[in-house]
């Protein structure tokens with residue numbers, strides 16, 4: 001019997017076609033790199049800066065992965081293939097099978113584990129729609145830590161179920177902006193009550209600095225991408241068992257963590273396949289973004305990262321796919337796109353919603369709207385395969401389910 | 414067995430011309446080589462201490478700063494970003510007695526110019542000290558290893574002088590396995606990390622921020638620090 005849960009994380013940095021520009025400090029008398037020392041668990045920071053191709057996963061973390069349902073299933077979308085009458089075969093890795101509903105748990109488990117191991121009792125983070133917050137809430141309760149989540153107030157009001165899920169796991173959820181931090185109070189004073197991910201991030205970091213809680217990072221940093229590499233490593237083994245070699249690999253991109261976690265191990269094994277990163281047309285970072293050093297957070301607390309970016313002051317329009325509303329792309333993914341190893345595509349929300357509906361009706365699974373962007377691209381690519389009569393294997397990452405945001409599907413007609 | 418090398422970094426003209434020259438002469442017999450930082454327009458990969466030292470060293474042109482170090486040590490390495498380097502500076506470095514050039518941003522921001530730049534340095538009569546980081550991919554470490562006729566310099570942290578946690582042993586071993594020539598390790602090493610770096614295969618270590626910081630306040634303290642570092646390096 002094949003053991004599917006990986007025992008090591010994979011880091012693509014030593015294998016990149018071009019060197020990865022390191023994080024940089026913005027100012028003369030302040031070091032943002034130094035601030036990371038104070039807010040992140042030491043082991044997480046060590047993983048960020050000690051680049052090795054493979055890093056052993058602690059057995060406690062492997063146990064948690066197993067307890068929460070890893071390996072996640074690799075399924076074939078036969079009914080969708082039939083409906084499209086495409087010669088292509090369509091497979092998907094279903095990260096929505098994890099209890100909180102998305103891949104985010106893969107990165108929350110190690111970060112909370114290291115926080116606990118280093119003697120901390122409390123962790124803090126921010127969340128938009130709530131997928132990351134729920135992952136931190138669950139892994140905190142699993143390891144016996146207190147967790148505090150700053151949730152963008154507009155989502156807090158509109159998505160009560162995600163908030164309730166976090167509270168059920170024992171998390172303290174604060175609508176952001178809040179009066180618990182200076183960042184929050186400033187925003188409230190200026191009348192910005194509905195909040196943004198950047199403000200929530202600023203509040204979480206300030207809370208971590210003031211109260212000594214450890215800050216949990218949801219995406220973008222290379223170390224988070226590495227923690228997600230369990231997805232792709234499992235996929236390789238699952239495809240092997242099916243005797244399938246992938247030709248086209250697709251995932252959606254917010255900061256890049258599910259895409260990287262899914263594709264990087266596969267890029268390492270099959271470097272010449274077609275890799276497609278799908279973003280939202282409403283946040284046109286692939287078509288309009290520039291590759292340069294920029295702030296990952298609009299509170300400008302974290303160090304500068306070289307990435308494809310629309311600029312930290314870019315204000316994303318209010319689309320439903322909260323997880324895709326981010327101005328940048330993780331540094332390593334930016335290198336792979338710039339070097340042409342990964343192709344980028346954009347899909348608009350209407351296409352994503354239609355694709356998500358079609359997928360739900362045929363395959364039963366309701367994709368998170370973020371993931372529905374990948375589904376929409378896969379459908380296009382499968383139809384193209386039909387035109388060219390290509391008998392290809394398309395494999396995509398279904399990063400999460402959308403059962404707690406069904407109104408996203410019903411409100412748009 | 415060969416003794417490990419101690420390389421000390423100084424910012425040219427810091428804290429002022431007289432003190433810089435005096436200190437450099439005082440340590441010239443204690444250290445194996447000196448790395449001289451020529452003030453850049455933008456100190457991209459430097460921490461607060463080195464950045465401040467560049468400001469203090471203002472008031473001189475880059476050429477004056479290069480020439481200032483003339484004949485200070487038997488092995489001098491000029492440190493400059495590629496962004497700032499102009500051709501005739503290399504000739505000036507050669508005539509001022511430098512042996513090698515270290516260009517930290519070459520493999521970070523201009524990897525495609527590696528071969529061409531190394532060739533330019535060689536044709537000026539200088540040797541190549543090539544800068545790699547833990548983020549440098551294997552293929553570029555191999556390319557740099559072939560071209561580094563002075564040494565390979567591993568900057569183990571993303572910024573000088575910021576004590577981010579790094580597993581020094583693992584990082585050094587990864588580079589050591591791919592590079593047979595001389596390997597120098599630097600960027601914010603503390604005493605125990607110096608020992609780990611050397612016992613993991615480094616041939617020498619480079620120290621900058623802590624000395625520059627000491628020199629800002631008290632030359633005697635900085636001197637003591639260099640002596641202490643010599644002892645630590647020799648003890649491994």
Ligand SMILES: Cc1ncc(COP(=O)(O)O)c(C=O)c1O
Pocket residue numbers: 102103131132218219220252253254255256257258259322323324368370371399400401
């Ligand atoms: C289900 C789902 N997919 C994708 C994303 C996008 O993030 P990333 O690109 O880091 O995977 C999110 C972010 O919240 C998400 O919740």
